[in-house]
Amino acid sequence: MPSMALAGSALTALLVSPVSLQPAQPASLGIPVPPDKIVVELATVNGSGCPEGTAAVAVAPDNTAFTVTYSEYLAKVGVGASPTDFRKNCQLNLRVHVPQGFTYAIAAADYRGFAKLERGATGLQKANYYFQGSPHTTDARHPFNGPLNDDWQTSDVTEIAAYVWAPCGEKRNFNINTELRVDAGSSNPEKTTSFMAMDSTDASVNTVYHLAWKECPDT
Secondary structure (H helix, E strand, C coil), X not given: CCCCCCCCCCHHHCCCCCEEECCCCCHHHCCCCCCCXXXXXXXXXXXXXXXXXXXXXXXXXXXXXXXXXXXXXXXEEEXXXXXXXXXXXXXXXXXXXXXXXXXXXCCEEEEEEEEEXXXXXXXXXXXXXXXXXXXXXXXXXXXXXXXXXXXXXXXXXXXXXXXXXXXXXXXXXXXXXXXXXXXXXXXXXCCCEEEEEEEEEEEEHXXXXXXXXEECCCC
C-alpha cells in the first residue's frame, strides 16, 4: 500500500482562496461560454473518511483543476477492523460563482486509491453529486471484486442529457459526497483483512466548464 502521510493542516484551514477560471472556448460544440471569469471556493470538507487534519487541497497552477488528497480515507473489514470501518465517506461543499445569465453542470471527476481485497470480498466506490436544496441528484457506483491487490482508478463522466444544472439566478452550493465500502463476502474476516483506500479526488474544471455551460432564459 502506498504511503499515506498525514496532511498536517487543520480541516478548518482547507478553505481555498477564490480561484479565477477562464473556461475553454467550445465554439465547435455551439455551447455559449461566459465572457467573464468563474470563481470556485471549497467551503467545507466533512465525513468519516476525512476527519479534521487528514485532508488537504491543492489547486493546479493553471487553475484548470483542484485535487483533494486524503491520509485516512480507508474502509476495511476483518482482522483489526471495527464494526463501523466497513464504510467511510467524505462530503465536499463547493461555492461556484458564475457570471450573470449563465448556469453550469458538473461533467467529470476522477478518483484513485489502493485496494487489497481477499478472494470472495467486494469493494465499492460511490459518488453522489447534487446542488444544495435540489431533489435532483447524480449517482455513480464502481464495484470491485477480490482477489485484488493493486492501485485503482475510476472516472465519472456524465452524459450531456443527464446533466443536473445549477438553478438560474440562485446561489446554491454544490456537493460531492463520496463513499468507500468493503464487504467480506465469502472471505474469512476472522483470519484476513480487506480494505480500500482513497488517495485523491481530482476535478477538472477545464473539462467541466468546457462541456457544461448554457445560457439562462430571460426573466
